[in-house]
Amino acid sequence: MLIADGLIKRYGDVTALDGFDLRVAPGEVAGLVGHNGAGKTTFFEIAAKLTAPDAGQVRIEGDVGMAPQQLALYPSVTVRETLRLFGGLAGLRGRALTRAIETTAEELALTGVLDRRVGVLSGGQQRRTQAATALLPSPGVLLLDEPTAGADPETRAALLAAVRRRADGGATVVYCTHYLPELTELAATIAVARNGRVIARGTGAELLKDLPGEVRITVEGEPEIAVATTDPTATLAALLRDLDRPVRGIDIRQPSLDDLYRELSHVR
């Protein structure tokens, strides 16, 4: 469980967090989205106790595993040594540590590179190694800051599956991304951050409920008609009733997470 309550964090005259609240339950993946500078990374740093808030608090049950946005790995040691180090720091020893390294390497497709030095790995392999350091000890709380940035589709799929598996095993996960379809794949709830606060929170369906979709109709000899509506079926029926020319095409577009994001961030 993770509860952040009224976090405030200032850097000089920049207010990075301005009353940031977030509650995430065990077994839940909360997708944290928001514009550059919204305060997501600052929240992670406070939750992981890397920095202290000026006000407010974070309550966490269990250990924290964090994959920071910037790769933070030692280039001159092997992947296996890296995982040994992080697993050891999390308290794993002996056979339990060896088994955790093997399982995590397997699920993140790192088995073939376990004995290669981190510095010679591809960007995607380094990304997976970074994620593995956080996932390996199966911590109670996972903070993942854009873990799939620059990852190819296979890497992305492996990472998402591994994250979902940890949540299904009871972990509390906060997953930061600018790539919204990932949140659907993760069956994540959503927290939208803006200017240092969480301004919308819920499941995708809850947040999309009041957002308009669009109905488009092409009628012979007329320009296309496009109508924004929260009730596409009723709107379509009304439009069809009033038309006296043959219809050439109908397109109904439901609102998407991208629309939600644009609406809430006012990025147009």
Ligand SMILES: Nc1ncnc2c1ncn2[C@@H]1O[C@H](COP(=O)(O)OP(=O)(O)OP(=O)(O)O)[C@@H](O)[C@H]1O
């Ligand atoms: N150590 C720091 N010193 C000064 N300012 C900082 C520091 N860390 C963050 N900030 C500022 O705080 C604000 C929030 O930054 P933060 O990195 O938390 O945003 P973010 O939502 O993670 O952005 P991004 O999507 O770009 O990763 C920004 O204006 C940033 O410049």
